[in-house]
Amino acid sequence: MTSSFPEEVLEHVLSFLTSQTDRNAVSLVCKTWYETDRWCRNRIFVGNCYAVNPRILIRRFPDVKSIELKGKPHFADFNLVPEGWGGYVYPWVVELARAYPSLEEIRLKRMVVTDESLEMVAKSFNNFKVLVLSSCEGFSTDGLAAIAANCRNLRVLDLRECEVEDLSGHWLSHFPDSFTSLESLNMACLVSEVSFSALERLVARSPNLKTLKLNRTVPLEKLSTLLKRAPQLVDFGTGAYSAEFRPDVYSSLAGVFSACKNLKSLSGFWDVTPAYLPVINNVCSQLTSLNLSYATTQSPDLTKIVSQCCNLQRLVVLDYIEDTGLNTVSLSCKDLRELVVFPSDPFIGDVDVQLTEHGLVAVSEGCSKLHSILYFCRQMSNSALIQISKNCPNLTCFRLCIIEPRAPDYQTLEPLDTGFGSIVQNCQHLTRLSMSGLLTDRVFEYIGTYAKNLDMLSIAFAGDSDLGLHYVLSGCDRLRKLEIRDCPFGDKALLANASKLERMRSLWMSSCLVSFGACKLLGRKMPGLNVEVIDERENVNSIPEYAPVEKVYIYRTVSGQRFDAPDFVRIMGKDKDAVYNLS
Amino acid sequence: MGTEGLGLEITELRLGLPGCGDERKEKKRVFLDILGGDSGDGAGGDVKNRNIGVAVGWPPVCSYRKRTIIKMYVKVSMDGAPFLRKIDVNGYKGYSDFVRALENLFGLGDECEYIPIYEDKDGDWMLVGDVPWETFIETCKRLRMKKRVSDGGFQT
Numbered sequence: 005m006t007s008s009f010p011e012e013v014l015e016h017v018l019s020f021l022t023s024q025t026d027r028n029a030v031s032l033v034c035k036t037w038y039e040t041d042r043w044c045r046n047r048i049f050v051g052n053c054y055a056v057n058p059r060i061l062i063r064r065f066p067d068v069k070s071i072e073l074k075g076k077p078h079f080a081d082f083n084l085v086p087e088g089w090g091g092y093v094y095p096w097v098v099e100l101a102r103a104y105p106s107l108e109e110i111r112l113k114r115m116v117v118t119d120e121s122l123e124m125v126a127k128s129f130n131n132f133k134v135l136v137l138s139s140c141e142g143f144s145t146d147g148l149a150a151i152a153a154n155c156r157n158l159r160v161l162d163l164r165e166c167e168v169e170d171l172s173g174h175w176l177s178h179f180p181d182s183f184t185s186l187e188s189l190n191m192a193c194l195v196s197e198v199s200f201s202a203l204e205r206l207v208a209r210s211p212n213l214k215t216l217k218l219n220r221t222v223p224l225e226k227l228s229t230l231l232k233r234a235p236q237l238v239d240f241g242t243g244a245y246s247a248e249f250r251p252d253v254y255s256s257l258a259g260v261f262s263a264c265k266n267l268k269s270l271s272g273f274w275d276v277t278p279a280y281l282p283v284i285n286n287v288c289s290q291l292t293s294l295n296l297s298y299a300t301t302q303s304p305d306l307t308k309i310v311s312q313c314c315n316l317q318r319l320v321v322l323d324y325i326e327d328t329g330l331n332t333v334s335l336s337c338k339d340l341r342e343l344v345v346f347p348s349d350p351f352i353g354d355v356d357v358q359l360t361e362h363g364l365v366a367v368s369e370g371c372s373k374l375h376s377i378l379y380f381c382r383q384m385s386n387s388a389l390i391q392i393s394k395n396c397p398n399l400t401c402f403r404l405c406i407i408e409p410r411a412p413d414y415q416t417l418e419p420l421d422t423g424f425g426s427i428v429q430n431c432q433h434l435t436r437l438s439m440s441g442l443l444t445d446r447v448f449e450y451i452g453t454y455a456k457n458l459d460m461l462s463i464a465f466a467g468d469s470d471l472g473l474h475y476v477l478s479g480c481d482r483l484r485k486l487e488i489r490d491c492p493f494g495d496k497a498l499l500a501n502a503s504k505l506e507r508m509r510s511l512w513m514s515s516c517l518v519s520f521g522a523c524k525l526l527g528r529k530m531p532g533l534n535v536e537v538i539d540e541r542e543n544v545n546s547i548p549e550y551a552p553v554e555k556v557y558i559y560r561t562v563s564g565q566r567f568d569a570p571d572f573v574r575i576m577g578k579d580k581d582a583v584y585n586l587s
Numbered sequence: 588m589g590t591e592g593l594g595l596e597i598t599e600l601r602l603g604l605p606g607c608g609d610e611r612k613e614k615k616r617v618f619l620d621i622l623g624g625d626s627g628d629g630a631g632g633d634v635k636n637r638n639i640g641v642a643v644g645w646p647p648v649c650s651y652r653k654r655t656i657i658k659m660y661v662k663v664s665m666d667g668a669p670f671l672r673k674i675d676v677n678g679y680k681g682y683s684d685f686v687r688a689l690e691n692l693f694g695l696g697d698e699c700e701y702i703p704i705y706e707d708k709d710g711d712w713m714l715v716g717d718v719p720w721e722t723f724i725e726t727c728k729r730l731r732m733k734k735r736v737s738d739g740g741f742q743t
Contacts (some may be wrong), residue, residue, distance in 0.1 A: 082644030
């Protein structure tokens with residue numbers, strides 16, 4: 005077939021397709037389209053760093069400006085993935101440095117990043133602009149110093165919930181005086197105090213600074229000084245928000261906040277002194293995003309603030325807000341799209357906090373645009389879930405955590421199958437679901453039947469038998485990520501749906517009933533999958549084949565088995581010495 | 588697939604939990620065993636419904652949030668001291684950090700005269716350091732600095 009348009013036209017057309025899914029689809033049309041896409045695709049997303057390797061990536065895409073990599077599975081956030089499992093970015097950085105000297109952006113999630121890697125990034129890319137590290141670990145403030153000192157054109161340095169070895173706050177002082185391109189700085193997860201004068205000077209010479217998220221050590225009394233230097237801020241995170249009440253500090257802070265006409269997002273508020281909360285009153289109506297999840301203060305204080313946020317789209321808060329506070333949200337925040345309620349005391353048995361299913365139902369009733377929910381609570385009922393599903397048919401993300409495992413409907417003592425069933429039936433756009441409470445195989449039947457757009461599912465302490473897992477794997481056509489813990493799912497469902505696993509990104513199962521034998525069989529029969537058994541028991545070599553593994557992580561890959569795994573990770577069914585050249 | 592026998596595996600605490608590298612293979616050791624006494628309630632074969640504090644990583648609050656927001660103050664007593672102290676078990680990175688802080692609370696040096704023990708959620712007295720750090724944080728109800736007697740054993 006002779007192409008009727010010139011390559012430049014095709015390239016121009018393709019440049020309007022920014023989503024990787026769309027780009028992947030166009031690359032399958034024909035060879036010409038594949039080639040055109042490959043030469044001009046410069047933003048790459050790798051959802052699992054072990055699904056591919058740098059060599060394959062570089063061969064296919066010769067000109068990359070932005071790369072995003074994800075490492076450990078999601079359950080690593082809850083300490084279910086042992087230290088040393090993997091997810092090292094260094095081998096990637098080495099290859100990227102060699103192949104893409106004009107790389108501008110690196111975004112990493114749940115990866116192990118060393119100071120060495122950061123130093124290499126700092127020295128290898130002349131035009132480096134964006135570094136975003138989410139839930140990463142393995143580096144110290146020395147690595148940050150290297151970035152600060154060498155990346156002349158840096159725009160974004162965003163550290164989200166990273167575990168950093170905080171040697172000192174001196175790293176910030178490594179930004180040279182000639183450095184003025186900063187647009188976004190998030191250092192909230194760092195522990196050490198930085199030089200305030202260095203910080204102030206940095207802010208003062210960064211006219212494009214839009215996002216500034218401070219760490220806890222920046223005291224409340226100093227916030228005015230900083231905000232005066234950056235009234236153009238759009239997204240601001242305070243440091244520790246506590247101090248003895250002083251009217252002069254209060255009015256100064258209220259004044260500077262009022263001057264921030266572009267402010268749309270606020271966060272921080274650690275150790276909050278409630279008397280200082282009203283300084284933000286004048287900006288509340290501007291806010292589209294508010295994160296009060298570190299503000300350990302009572303409902304009335306929180307409620308007063310949210311009641312003024314008439315344009316709020318995203319609210320993250322602690323359960324201290326209680327049902328009454330959420331009721332206010334439902335009346336005041338008519339534009340709310342996303343609600344997150346974290347538990348203040350998840351490990352204590354009895355609590356005084358009055359946060360129940362009523363709060364969530366109220367918000368679902370009052371906020372018609374609500375599409376994303378993450379909610380921790382201590383009781384739930386089928387009727388509440390059914391109501392929520394009817395109020396919010398456009399839900400895309402529903403994550404409910406009832407703190408007590410296997411808690412039934414507190415009114416009827418029945419399982420919550422019908423409640424969650426109603427969610428998947430009424431919310432046809434649901435792409436992410438996390439369930440909790442007492443659930444039988446029946447809920448999985450509902451999910452397999454109705455949740456046709458589901459992309460990610462998280463299950464814990466649920467189900468009765470393999471049938472549950474089978475319903476999900478055979479019914480959810482779009483499912484890509486499945487993570488399961490403490491469920492009676494075993495070999496049968498897994499092996500019967502082996503081919504489905506190749507159409508998914510990954511499957512995690514821990515404290516289930518999958519046997520060593522099944523893992524070995526799966527690994528052997530499916531060359532496109534890595535079946536990693538993660539088992540730290542001392543006697544693991546003498547455990548019989550039919551016994552269950554502690555944890556298994558299965559993911560598709562074109563890269564073959566990996567060779568950086570520690571001794572408690574076994575890649576099953578692959579000949580250890582063979583290198584599968586599946587590129 | 589029948590459901591009999593499944594209940595046991597699910598509720599039984601798995602050994603070798605994630606946490607600091609070296610401690611990952613430790614078994615739960617009941618304090619009385621150290622004295623050579625009987626283990627009392629036969630903790631081994633017991634399958635009570637474990638409360639939430641014992642399942643690792645549940646509820647699913649990410650470790651960053653757990654470290655920063657959740658204060659877990661527990662009482663600490665010391666043999667011979669007239670008053671108790673309180674310590675936030677969530678404020679430390681690991682055992683060595685924590686034990687040092689405990690020693691500082693009572694002005695103890697490196698003499699090793701006192702051994703820290705703790706009461707867990709099952710009501711058993713355990714030696715500090717056996718279980719992975721993350722598990723310890725979630726299961727420790729209170730602490731005691733127990734004085735060693737001269738032969739290296741423990742004073743009852």
